[in-house]
Amino acid sequence: MSKKHFWQGAMFCLFAAVAWGAMFPIAESALHHIDPFWFSGIRYSIVGLLLAALLLFKEGRAAFNTKGQTFKIWLLGLFGFTIYNFGVFWGQQQLGKSGVLLASIMESFMPMLAVLFVWLVTRKMPKLSTLACVITAFIGVVFVVTKGDLHSLANGGLKLLPLLSVFAGITGWVIYTVSSGQFAGWSALRFSTLSSLYGGFTTLAIVLVMTALGIVDAPSVSAVVSIAPEMSFMILVAGLLALLSWIQGVQLLKPINGMLFINFVPATTFIISVIQGYEVSSAEWFGTLLIVSALIVNNLLSRRASQETETKTAKSTAELRSRLPKKRSHAPTG
Numbered sequence: 001m002s003k004k005h006f007w008q009g010a011m012f013c014l015f016a017a018v019a020w021g022a023m024f025p026i027a028e029s030a031l032h033h034i035d036p037f038w039f040s041g042i043r044y045s046i047v048g049l050l051l052a053a054l055l056l057f058k059e060g061r062a063a064f065n066t067k068g069q070t071f072k073i074w075l076l077g078l079f080g081f082t083i084y085n086f087g088v089f090w091g092q093q094q095l096g097k098s099g100v101l102l103a104s105i106m107e108s109f110m111p112m113l114a115v116l117f118v119w120l121v122t123r124k125m126p127k128l129s130t131l132a133c134v135i136t137a138f139i140g141v142v143f144v145v146t147k148g149d150l151h152s153l154a155n156g157g158l159k160l161l162p163l164l165s166v167f168a169g170i171t172g173w174v175i176y177t178v179s180s181g182q183f184a185g186w187s188a189l190r191f192s193t194l195s196s197l198y199g200g201f202t203t204l205a206i207v208l209v210m211t212a213l214g215i216v217d218a219p220s221v222s223a224v225v226s227i228a229p230e231m232s233f234m235i236l237v238a239g240l241l242a243l244l245s246w247i248q249g250v251q252l253l254k255p256i257n258g259m260l261f262i263n264f265v266p267a268t269t270f271i272i273s274v275i276q277g278y279e280v281s282s283a284e285w286f287g288t289l290l291i292v293s294a295l296i297v298n299n300l301l302s303r304r305a306s307q308e309t310e311t312k313t314a315k316s317t318a319e320l321r322s323r324l325p326k327k328r329s330h331a332p333t334g
Helices: 003-030 036-059 070-095 097-108 110-122 128-146 160-182 188-212 221-226 228-253 255-275 282-323
Strands: none
Touching: 003 070, 003 097, 003 228, 003 255, 036 070, 036 188, 036 228, 070 097, 070 160, 070 188, 097 110, 097 128, 097 160, 097 255, 097 282, 110 128, 110 160, 110 255, 110 282, 128 282, 160 188, 188 228, 221 228, 228 255, 255 282
8 A cells, every 4th residue: 555545545534533522512512302212314305405416417327226225225224224324413413412422322332233243144153352352442432421320220310211212223324334245246326325215215105204203393494594503514525425435435445444543533523512511420421441352452463463364365375376386388399
């Protein structure tokens, strides 16, 4: 990897992580004026249309052909966009100001959840060192959730339903991300566009049904106008640009390097929350430190294992070549 590609990839991933970190406090402001369901429906319907225009321009109409995988792409869109947005933003709204930090922390916990999901699907147990990192990160989450008051786990002092909602949303995104590998041969833009289109319009359809049944109220025009700055950021920066930057950055750096930048998500959220006047407890700082440390250690261990595998493969290939009989030359001598 050239230095130019490294720095380009680093800037792309950093931009995406900072945008996602800023997303939660900015969404918190908007959720005072609009419910999380309409907020999600409007956001990803527009993101999907913008991505569709970009895909049409870059890859043409043929890229919209799902090649018999319509149900699968719809299902992943449901997990990645409907369940994620409903779960995270409803939970964040119910938890109040502390929900901003919690949603961000859970976002950074995604790589660890991915390890558990892969274990569940493949039945292949990860290394003990990886499990130790997962446990450490989970302990960090507990400290953030309880703010150091571990007795609240037993005495019902926690808002359990909103917490489970955030966890369900994060899990939906993990399933979406891990399962995206089934679409080999598709460009990242194509997969992102089709899944966000199906997921975004499914989200909007569900919201319309909920509104018709009286479960939620449609936002007034004045409410939508009042959150125009926040919604513009959520659509253009945290939605479209962050997604495309992340895809480009990971392609340049490789996933194992790109995942390190996830640590900037909670860091950005913490900085913005402190600027906005939120007092971060020592337990929240400690919990975040545990999660970030676990992510970094796990990344370094994964990097070492990957390098060892590549070295062994290269060595085996060299040994195999050395054993092959050399071709004799039939050129005349003397």
